[in-house]
Amino acid sequence: MSSLLKNIAKMQIMLADMEAEIGIRDIGAIEKSVLITIVDLANDATLVHTRAILKHPLNDGYSRPSLFRALKNLESLGKISKGGDRRGLYILSGESA
Amino acid sequence: MRVKEHLQNFLVVSVAYITAYSLVLGFVSPLQQILLSNVILEVSLLFLPHGIRVLSFWFFGWRAAIYLLPAAYLMMVVSAQAGISLDLWSPLGNILACLLGFLIAKAVFPDLASKRGMPNWKYFGIIALFSSFFNSVGMTVLHVHELKILIATGYVIGDMAGFFVCFLILMYAFRFARLLAKASDT
DSSP: OOHHHHHHHHHHHHHHHHHHHHOOOOOOOOHHHHHHHHHTTEEEESSHHHHHHHHHHTTTTHHHHHHHHHHHHHHHSSSSSESSSSEEEEHHHGOOO | OOOHHHHHHHHHHHHHHEEEHHHHHIHHHHHHHHHHHHSOOTTOSSSSSHHHHHHHHHHHHHHHHHHHHHHHHHHHHHHHHOOOOOOOHHHHHHHHHHHHHHHHHHHHTTTTOBBBBBBHHHHHHHHHHHHHHHHHHHHHHHHHHOOOHHHHHHHHHHHHHHHHHHHHHHHHHHHHHHHHHHHHHO
């Protein structure tokens, strides 16, 4: 790889790191869909169950593994967190709430 | 390093510097004159080329001084045409101040220089701050002929704001490029 390409790659990694740290990292289409679903469902109850997220009409086009992966990504980005005593319950966290 | 590679680096740095400086001259400075007319013309409160200088020094080390110098002098001439006359020594002073800031940041914070073998963005911020400090002292002395804290602070604010906005522009440019690539794939 030429040194120019190497430098561009390094710069992209550094900028992605910066995006994540200042909280403006872009999230994928499935993550966006899941986050909107949780915002929608959170109007009725603070804690949102995974089952309700999977059944939501917005997520019809996505497979179960993709939706679970999106939930995991959103959790690692700090957009949502696990809540309640039972498993599979999520709550909006940080500025998403 | 081959001549071709030097030429390539020189072109990339020059184009980036001239683009950033043109944005300042054509957009930031006129807006600043309208909104903050009491700030002297030589001080830009959003000096985007500072981000380019910091990136150049990080990527190319001391060689960046040579890559940056022609573009810096060219923009000094363009600035004079736009009614902002800078001291003849100011382009050289800017670049030497950045080189000094880069070398000191590298010596003081060697651990921050690399995270998992990759550059850490905070390290760039430190280089920008150190460079801006020396730059502000030099430019204040050159343009006002004495060290005025308020004007020197203006230079630091302009450099740091410019550095941050320059990085934000790059961030969104890469994001846009990714979107375009994704759109052409589908």
